[in-house]
Amino acid sequence: MKFSVRTVGAAKLRSGTLTDFKRLPELVLETPLLLLYTKGGSVPHITHEVLQLITTDNQAVQQTLPSTFLIHEAVKEFKKGLPKFVGLPEYMTYLSVQDPALKTPQGFNTKNDVSVWTHSGRVSLDADRYMDMVEAFQPDMYEALSNGDTNEETTKKKIGKVIDSTRDFYEDCLQRHSTSSILKNVSLLAVLEGGFDLEARKKVGQTYSDAPVDGFVINGLHNNGGDVEKIDFEKIRDLIEASIEPLPENKLRVLHGCWTPLNVLNLVEMGIDVFDASYPYLATERMCALTFDFEAVEWGTEVEKGVESATEISLNDAKYREDFTPFLSGCSCLACTKHTKAYVYHLINNRELLASTLIMIHNTHHYLEFFKAIRQAISQGKKLALKMR
Amino acid sequence: MSGSQPALTFKILAECGVSKARTSLMALPHHVVETPVFMPVGTKATLKGLLPDQLEAMDCQIMLGNTYHLGTNPGPELLTKAGGLHKFIGWNRALLTDSGGFQMVSLLKFAEILEEGVTFESPYNGSKMLLTPEESIKIQNAIGADIIMQLDDVVSVLTTGPRVEEAMNRTVRWVDRCLEAHGRPEEQSIFPIVQGGLDENLRRDCVKQLTQRKVNGFAVGGLSGGEAKDDFWRVVNLCSGLLPRDKPRYCMGVGFAADLVVCVALGIDMFDCVFPTRTARFGCGLVETGQINLKQKKYALDFRPIQEDCECSTCKRYTRAYLHSIVTVETVACHLVSVHNVFYQLRLMRDMRESIKIQQFPQFVRKFMKNMFVDSEVPKWIREALSAVNISLT
Ligand SMILES: [Zn+2]
Ligand SMILES: [Zn+2]
Numbered sequence: 103m104k105f106s107v108r109t110v111g112a113a114k115l116r117s118g119t120l121t122d123f124k125r126l127p128e129l130v131l132e133t134p135l136l137l138l139y140t141k142g143g144s145v146p147h148i149t150h151e152v153l154q155l156i157t158t159d160n161q162a163v164q165q166t167l168p169s170t171f172l173i174h175e176a177v178k179e180f181k182k183g184l185p186k187f188v189g190l191p192e193y194m195t196y197l198s199v200q201d202p203a204l205k206t207p208q209g210f211n212t213k214n215d216v217s218v219w220t221h222s223g224r225v226s227l228d229a230d231r232y233m234d235m236v237e238a239f240q241p242d243m244y245e246a247l248s249n250g251d252t253n254e255e256t257t258k259k260k261i262g263k264v265i266d267s268t269r270d271f272y273e274d275c276l277q278r279h280s281t282s283s284i285l286k287n288v289s290l291l292a293v294l295e296g297g298f299d300l301e302a303r304k305k306v307g308q309t310y311s312d313a314p315v316d317g318f319v320i321n322g323l324h325n326n327g328g329d330v331e332k333i334d335f336e337k338i339r340d341l342i343e344a345s346i347e348p349l350p351e352n353k354l355r356v357l358h359g360c361w362t363p364l365n366v367l368n369l370v371e372m373g374i375d376v377f378d379a380s381y382p383y384l385a386t387e388r389m390c391a392l393t394f395d396f397e398a399v400e401w402g403t404e405v406e407k408g409v410e411s412a413t414e415i416s417l418n419d420a421k422y423r424e425d426f427t428p429f430l431s432g433c434s435c436l437a438c439t440k441h442t443k444a445y446v447y448h449l450i451n452n453r454e455l456l457a458s459t460l461i462m463i464h465n466t467h468h469y470l471e472f473f474k475a476i477r478q479a480i481s482q483g484k485k486l487a488l489k490m491r
Numbered sequence: 492m493s494g495s496q497p498a499l500t501f502k503i504l505a506e507c508g509v510s511k512a513r514t515s516l517m518a519l520p521h522h523v524v525e526t527p528v529f530m531p532v533g534t535k536a537t538l539k540g541l542l543p544d545q546l547e548a549m550d551c552q553i554m555l556g557n558t559y560h561l562g563t564n565p566g567p568e569l570l571t572k573a574g575g576l577h578k579f580i581g582w583n584r585a586l587l588t589d590s591g592g593f594q595m596v597s598l599l600k601f602a603e604i605l606e607e608g609v610t611f612e613s614p615y616n617g618s619k620m621l622l623t624p625e626e627s628i629k630i631q632n633a634i635g636a637d638i639i640m641q642l643d644d645v646v647s648v649l650t651t652g653p654r655v656e657e658a659m660n661r662t663v664r665w666v667d668r669c670l671e672a673h674g675r676p677e678e679q680s681i682f683p684i685v686q687g688g689l690d691e692n693l694r695r696d697c698v699k700q701l702t703q704r705k706v707n708g709f710a711v712g713g714l715s716g717g718e719a720k721d722d723f724w725r726v727v728n729l730c731s732g733l734l735p736r737d738k739p740r741y742c743m744g745v746g747f748a749a750d751l752v753v754c755v756a757l758g759i760d761m762f763d764c765v766f767p768t769r770t771a772r773f774g775c776g777l778v779e780t781g782q783i784n785l786k787q788k789k790y791a792l793d794f795r796p797i798q799e800d801c802e803c804s805t806c807k808r809y810t811r812a813y814l815h816s817i818v819t820v821e822t823v824a825c826h827l828v829s830v831h832n833v834f835y836q837l838r839l840m841r842d843m844r845e846s847i848k849i850q851q852f853p854q855f856v857r858k859f860m861k862n863m864f865v866d867s868e869v870p871k872w873i874r875e876a877l878s879a880v881n882i883s884l885t
Contacts, residue, residue, distance in 0.1 A: 142817040151804040455540035
């Protein structure tokens with residue numbers, strides 16, 4: 103994989119392209135990039151046929167260990183890799199250790215093993231077993247195994263242990279990676295831990311700065327799941343900066359989590375290149391359609407201190423019973439152009455699966471449009487801002 | 492719709508020179524439907540997670556909605572405000588609704604049939620409710636389907652004695668009340684329902700009376716309720732022989748592939764069944780030999796599609812092994828198997844239509860039965876039914 107990136111203007115804002123994937127030589131992806139979220143291999147509620155009705159652009163998907171662990175034997179036997187096994191071979195496939203939409207229970211990792219939670223319970227694996235799976239899955243990009251079990255409450259002592267074990271995992275993975283013929287030309291990403299310890303983060307960043315990898319995952323700020331939306335960004339801004347600061351410019355920076363749209367914009371400005379789509383998925387699971395609005399503004403435009411407009415509406419609200427308007431007026435997605443709030447309210451109340459499909463269509467479309475607008479604003483020398491009400 | 496265009500025109504394109512099978516065009520206000528046709532059932536204003544766009548992509552031409560469910564929720568007032576069921580669900584092709592009577596009698600406790608209508612206890616507040624033939628039509632007028640069904644007096648097919656005759660005669664009386672109450676005859680066709688249980692004379696009598704009414708098509712009702720297959724095909728064959736040639740014939744609640752093939756041979760044009768989508772929910776995919784349960788361990792390493800030569804969007808991309816890994820865990824599995832199963836039914840009907848057009852229907856039937864019963868004898872009732880319309884399997 104080749105990553106060409108340039109920093110734009112005075113800020114740390116970056117824009118780039120990902121090309122030369124061995125498996126997908128024609129594919130071009132632009133950063134800041136959104137990875138489509140998957141469960142059990144597929145975008146939740148969305149078959150490939152429906153995904154094509156949402157977007158026919160080049161896209162990337164995130165496959166996670168918790169939701170693919172159980173199929174590993176079948177994929178191994180299949181021999182043609184995970185992207186083809188799950189029916190999404192045209193999509194750049196990123197493999198992550200944890201599932202950003204699923205809260206990772208704390209306190210189960212050991213020095214040599216990492217626990218992940220599948221739909222039938224906890225499993226734990228060491229670096230060797232993990233690399234066996236990576237070789238069977240043949241993703242385009244994957245993370246080194248990592249501990250990641252830290253958050254605001256974690257003690258310095260524990261943070262130190264997490265850093266050390268993640269370092270060991272990284273070295274084992276790198277060892278296997280560099281000698282594997284299957285993984286030749288597959289991108290390995292190193293994982294940067296450090297919890298909420300600013301000094302530790304600086305040090306970790308420095309020790310990895312010349313690592314022979316294609317990019318870095320900034321990890322250990324949270325334990326995934328919906329709580330990430332509630333994180334006070336000012337508490338983590340310096341920590342993220344400390345991790346990024348020592349890193350070389352020309353390598354990819356990934357940060358997982360269901361960040362609010364406003365925090366995504368903050369992270370883009372700090373130079374994060376890759377995000378996941380757990381946010382629109384979790385909104386769908388609570389039967390909410392994303393409605394936040396955005397616009398490109400000139401740098402230096404003082405963002406109005408207004409009330410932040412509502413980011414979503416709950417379609418499971420009786421006030422929509424007779425509302426024959428789309429989820430979001432002006433939205434060009436299939437759900438909004440052909441269906442109404444009243445219909446989806448009816449579907450929700452009859453526990454019909456189509457409700458989730460329609461909401462997921464809109465949310466995925468809306469979030470992809472958001473990322474498109476982010477990239478477009480950067481290319482025009484502007485920045486994207488949320489519209490205030 | 493313009494007043495000059497009738498709500499239904501039926502044009503026979505070809506008839507099998509051997510059996511009673513025929514293929515026709517049934518022009519309805521929302522779509523010209525090719526028959527023989529299978530209508531998937533969208534019970535509560537949705538076909539189990541599939542988008543109207545997906546159904547159109549596989550050339551589904553007509554779908555069935557249940558009046559009992561739609562009349563209760565979202566209700567006729569809301570559907571009227573929405574501009575009818577077509578607009579409410581975003582489906583521009585044809586729709587058919589049942590009368591609601593059958594579901595009431597089968598789903599609700601204490602449902603009772605009186606001359607006035609079906610009385611039942613409201614599942615919401617326990618109060619006594621009444622569905623009259625007029626009320627059923629009023630709801631179906633609000634739903635706005637292209638074809639609507641009369642309210643009929645439903646008795647179990649296993650019932651014998653004077654009750655069967657009473658139900659048959661009441662069904663005839665009710666069709667007149669339905670036709671009288673019909674508010675949109677230019678846009679919707681009411682189909683009367685032939686009743687009479689397994690009694691040949693009652694069936695004859697019923698057809699005789701119903702064919703005197705001014706209607707655009709007929710349904711054969713009261714079957715698929717646990718009767719012997721031997722009785723089933725004889726009643727279908729009797730009715731299709733008595734019903735007029737130039738009007739569509741609808742056999743209610745039939746959906747197993749072998750039954751569809753036999754009934755087409757017997758001269759039936761329309762079918763509906765919840766089976767293909769219901770069985771998909773449990774992870775069962777339809778194949779040439781019947782169905783396979785993708786939950787079974789033996790499919791964990793089976794890298795073939797559900798059915799090898801199937802051209803549906805599921806089979807072109809997904810393997811049994813992948814479906815096995817997500818079946819009953821992810822909703823996507825249900826969508827994928829539903830797509831295949833509905834496609835399977837639609838393709839079966841299309842293949843039959845094509846074979847009738849080129850006078851190859853008997854050959855098609857022989858090949859189909861050979862594949863379906865690859866490991867077993869073709870059941871006696873199928874052999875007899877087919878030989879009644881001159882198709883021999885040997
Ligand atoms: Zn939309
Ligand atoms: Zn198929």
